[in-house]
Amino acid sequence: MNKLFEKLDTKEPKYALKYKEMITSVARLGDVSITTGSREEQYDRGRAFAYVYEFYMYALALGLRKELRTSIRSAESAKFLRLGEWKPKEMARYLSTLVIGHASFQLMDLEGADDDANNNYANEVNSLIEEFANGGLEYLFVLWSDNRESYADPTKLVLELISD
Amino acid sequence: MKINRLDLKNFMCYYGTTNTIHFFEGLNLVLGFNGHGKTKLYDAFQWLFNDGITDENNPGQLKYTSQIKKQLISEKALNQAAEGEKVVAEVLADITYLNEDYHIIRRYHATKKVNSELVVAEKSFLEVLRKNVIEYHPLSDEDARIILQRMIRPEVQPYVWFQGERGVSGIIDTSSREALKKVIEKLSDIERWDDYIAIVEKSKNTAVSQYNSEFQKINRQNSDVKVLIERRESLESEIDHYQELFNQAQSNLDQATDVLNGVIAKLPTANIVSEKKGLKAALEQQLHQLTIEYNKNVQGFASYLFTRKWLAYEGKKISSYFAEKCDVYARQANEKRHVLIGKTVRLLPAGVPERMHVKGMLENEQCFVCEREAKKGTDEYRSIQNLLEHSNKIDSITIENEVRSAWNHVESTVQSAFSSKDDIARTIEERNDKYNNIVKLKKQISDIGDAIDKLIRESGVHNHTEITNRASRASEDIQKYTSTKTKYEDVLRDKKRDLESVKQELKKKSVGSVSSAVEKKKEFFSDLYEMVVNLKKSSYTELMKQLEEKVNFHYQNINRGSQGIHGFVQFVQNERSGYMPLLVNADGSKLHNINTSQITAMKLSIVLGIMSANRNRDYTNKYPLISDAPVSDFDSEKTPSFFVEAATTFSQSIFFVKDYLAVENDGRIVVQESELKKLRNRMPDDVRINVYKLQAESTGDLLDVKNLSVKIDRYDQL
Numbered sequence: 001m002n003k004l005f006e007k008l009d010t011k012e013p014k015y016a017l018k019y020k021e022m023i024t025s026v027a028r029l030g031d032v033s034i035t036t037g038s039r040e041e042q043y044d045r046g047r048a049f050a051y052v053y054e055f056y057m058y059a060l061a062l063g064l065r066k067e068l069r070t071s072i073r074s075a076e077s078a079k080f081l082r083l084g085e086w087k088p089k090e091m092a093r094y095l096s097t098l099v100i101g102h103a104s105f106q107l108m109d110l111e112g113a114d115d116d117a118n119n120n121y122a123n124e125v126n127s128l129i130e131e132f133a134n135g136g137l138e139y140l141f142v143l144w145s146d147n148r149e150s151y152a153d154p155t156k157l158v159l160e161l162i163s164d
Numbered sequence: 165m166k167i168n169r170l171d172l173k174n175f176m177c178y179y180g181t182t183n184t185i186h187f188f189e190g191l192n193l194v195l196g197f198n199g200h201g202k203t204k205l206y207d208a209f210q211w212l213f214n215d216g217i218t219d220e221n222n223p224g225q226l227k228y229t230s231q232i233k234k235q236l237i238s239e240k241a242l243n244q245a246a247e248g249e250k251v252v253a254e255v256l257a258d259i260t261y262l263n264e265d266y267h268i269i270r271r272y273h274a275t276k277k278v279n280s281e282l283v284v285a286e287k288s289f290l291e292v293l294r295k296n297v298i299e300y301h302p303l304s305d306e307d308a309r310i311i312l313q314r315m316i317r318p319e320v321q322p323y324v325w326f327q328g329e330r331g332v333s334g335i336i337d338t339s340s341r342e343a344l345k346k347v348i349e350k351l352s353d354i355e356r357w358d359d360y361i362a363i364v365e366k367s368k369n370t371a372v373s374q375y376n377s378e379f380q381k382i383n384r385q386n387s388d389v390k391v392l393i394e395r396r397e398s399l400e401s402e403i404d405h406y407q408e409l410f411n412q413a414q415s416n417l418d419q420a421t422d423v424l425n426g427v428i429a430k431l432p433t434a435n436i437v438s439e440k441k442g443l444k445a446a447l448e449q450q451l452h453q454l455t456i457e458y459n460k461n462v463q464g465f466a467s468y469l470f471t472r473k474w475l476a477y478e479g480k481k482i483s484s485y486f487a488e489k490c491d492v493y494a495r496q497a498n499e500k501r502h503v504l505i506g507k508t509v510r511l512l513p514a515g516v517p518e519r520m521h522v523k524g525m526l527e528n529e530q531c532f533v534c535e536r537e538a539k540k541g542t543d544e545y546r547s548i549q550n551l552l553e554h555s556n557k558i559d560s561i562t563i564e565n566e567v568r569s570a571w572n573h574v575e576s577t578v579q580s581a582f583s584s585k586d587d588i589a590r591t592i593e594e595r596n597d598k599y600n601n602i603v604k605l606k607k608q609i610s611d612i613g614d615a616i617d618k619l620i621r622e623s624g625v626h627n628h629t630e631i632t633n634r635a636s637r638a639s640e641d642i643q644k645y646t647s648t649k650t651k652y653e654d655v656l657r658d659k660k661r662d663l664e665s666v667k668q669e670l671k672k673k674s675v676g677s678v679s680s681a682v683e684k685k686k687e688f689f690s691d692l693y694e695m696v697v698n699l700k701k702s703s704y705t706e707l708m709k710q711l712e713e714k715v716n717f718h719y720q721n722i723n724r725g726s727q728g729i730h731g732f733v734q735f736v737q738n739e740r741s742g743y744m745p746l747l748v749n750a751d752g753s754k755l756h757n758i759n760t761s762q763i764t765a766m767k768l769s770i771v772l773g774i775m776s777a778n779r780n781r782d783y784t785n786k787y788p789l790i791s792d793a794p795v796s797d798f799d800s801e802k803t804p805s806f807f808v809e810a811a812t813t814f815s816q817s818i819f820f821v822k823d824y825l826a827v828e829n830d831g832r833i834v835v836q837e838s839e840l841k842k843l844r845n846r847m848p849d850d851v852r853i854n855v856y857k858l859q860a861e862s863t864g865d866l867l868d869v870k871n872l873s874v875k876i877d878r879y880d881q882l
Binding site: 001002048049050054057058061064065087088090091093094095097098100101102103106107108110111112154155157158159161162 | 462463464465466467468469470471473474475476477478479481482483484485486487488489490492493496497561562563566567570573574577584585588592
């Protein structure tokens with residue numbers, strides 16, 4: 001299973017381009033390697049999320065919790081960061097493990113699976129991550145389109161996650 | 165002088181050519197909230213007579229046309245002017261002076277050029293016209309200048325035209341013992357005594373010099389006398405010189421003592437100010453910290469999704485799919501293991517050999533379990549090969565620990581997020597508490613700030629250190645001037661003793677005597693001089709007594725109806741004939757805890773007293789009392805009392821105030837009729853009350869001066 005995780009860490013989940021404006025309004029979009037300042041300072045700059053992957057993880061959790069899935073087309077999507085770079089690592093691992101639960105393969109299939117086979121399983125999981133995350137993004141997109149100002153409130157976003 | 169009318173054309177915020185206000189004898193009130201043109205109207209008088217407007221940064225001072233230029237012209241008029249158009253700001257006052265009617269007009273202009281550039285005039289232009297039966301005729305520049313000076317004497321003007329409390333403070337400085345003296349000297353007839361003194365002194369000097377000359381003539385052969393006379397003259401001159409130095413030292417000492425007394429009186433206030441400032445700074449620090457925490461909570465709220473694992477809220481439900489997969493895996497793994505274990509038991513009773521051991525057995529061609537040989541190609545070797553095959557099948561359950569680890573991770577994450585909902589609610593509650601504390605702190609800080617401002621405004625004390633420094637400087641000055649004064653005192657005593665002995669010597673050595681007529685003349689003028697000087701002193705004392713009575717008359721009237729103790733005004737004399745006004749109790753003890761309102765009432769009473777005490781000069785009928793916001797420190801009781809007092813003291817008074825106005829729900833500014841009626845009821849029947857209301861108007865934003873104008877509404881006469 002670790003091999004699957006290793007393969008998954010190399011994947012770059014995508015989001016549909018139509019969410020880009022929404023994403024940049026709440027998360028800092030850019031190369032994390034050029035980020036300056038502490039995490040607190042990033043938050044202080046006025047975005048609810050310091051990084052796009054945080055917002056993406058949030059959307060993924062939302063998609064999983066509310067069982068929302070949206071397929072996206074590669075041509076109209078954007079990548080942002082390898083999954084292996086997402087932080088906190090434990091949370092990224094937690095979420096991707098939950099997504100494995102929705103995959104078509106069984107864990108026994110991973111026994112003795114070679115590199116190619118693991119890569120294929122990782123691709124499937126990555127697609128599922130994209131579906132759930134974009135499902136969450138679509139849900140947020142409706143809220144955002146309705147009231148952008150209110151949407152940017154971090155508290156509202158958190159409460160949205162725990163609402164039924 | 166009586167002001168009948170004021171016409172303003174494009175003067176400052178008074179846009180257009182139809183801004184007219186009529187004034188009458190009695191009380192004229194011009195009502196307007198702040199920013200609605202009150203001060204600009206007051207400035208119209210100042211500009212007309214003095215070519216300047218109020219300098220907000222220097223109380224009591226004016227900014228002149230040469231300093232303000234285009235500010236004199238309505239922004240709206242300038243904005244609307246076409247290219248090449250000349251825009252003129254004009255103030256016209258219709259005035260009656262000594263039964264003749266005058267028009268006093270001052271104008272200033274600017275011309276709009278290309279690209280809205282302005283070419284402004286260098287100076288304003290004054291014109292004075294006198295009515296001759298039916299027409300107004302212009303006076304020459306010289307005549308105009310003279311008539312303006314006569315209409316209102318420059319030394320009187322600051323006492324009858326002043327702006328608010330700050331303006332009054334500028335003319336009546338209650339902290340200086342010289343202040344009242346100066347006012348009295350300027351505005352009373354006391355200066356006539358200086359003329360008498362000068363005349364008598366001149367005669368005295370002539371008589372003394374005549375006496376001396378005759379004395380010298382008689383003794384011209386006597387060289388000792390000559391020397392003594394020279395010595396006497398030299399000593400007299402030295403005594404004059406040292407007396408002057410002594411007086412100067414005494415004056416400096418008085419001033420330093422005044423400063424020290426003033427400073428000491430302010431020390432308790434300074435302590436309170438410092439204490440409050442310290443408290444304010446501590447609260448501000450607390451607020452700063454709390455604000456940081458609050459902002460962190462608000463802005464960083466989403467970060468708790470990760471740091472507090474809120475993201476895994478209700479994870480048990482979401483993880484069910486993976487849990488199911490784990491169960492399937494465990495079942496399948498178990499099934500496989502049973503099969504393998506069964507087979508192995510049959511082949512190898514000691515259990516399933518590890519794959520590496522099986523490989524070792526094949527390499528060594530020997531069974532490690534029964535220690536028999538198992539040569540390649542034999543049945544034993546093939547049996548071991550079979551074991552390897554089975555061993556391979558057991559190896560296929562290799563990720564069991566990884567699955568277990570993954571599941572444990574999911575479970576522990578879900579577990580740690582178990583009480584997320586409560587945690588979120590608690591965090592929001594904490595934040596709300598912080599917010600409420602911030603609001604409370606801000607209010608506290610603002611209240612303390614207001615209290616500090618009030619203390620500073622009332623006392624002029626900014627902090628404890630400043631007071632200590634001032635006290636320390638004043639103490640040093642007192643020490644320095646005391647020592648100087650003592651030094652000159654000693655010198656003077658010695659010189660006077662020397663002079664006396666020289667005089668005695670002269671008496672002894674002189675022969676013959678000066679004619680009795682000359683001697684009598686000298687004695688007569690010397691006595692007369694002394695008498696006139698003393699008369700001036702007693703006349704001055706009498707004047708102060710009269711003034712004190714008048715001031716108290718006004719002070720009691722202004723305070724009539726007000727709650728609380730207001731005391732009496734007493735002019736306290738110091739050793740060098742200066743006077744300081746003090747508020748005292750009926751028993752003469754100093755009144756403590758005096759507030760701004762009492763101080764302002766005292767100062768306004770002094771102004772009214774100075775003007776009304778001198779009946780010979782008839783100031784109160786000669787000049788209108790004009791003031792912008794004189795009652796800003798007064799409550800609703802004291803305000804009408806002051807108006808009644810002013811209106812019954814001066815034949816014409818004009819005040820620009822923000823009182824008697826209210827704002828309706830729809831934003832309209834209305835006059836509070838009931839309050840004005842109360843004022844009418846308190847006013848003697850023969851005093852007319854004339855009321856105007858000012859309201860700034862704009863086609864767009866009220867802050868946009870380019871569209872600003874002021875509407876002048878006449879309120880029904882009361």
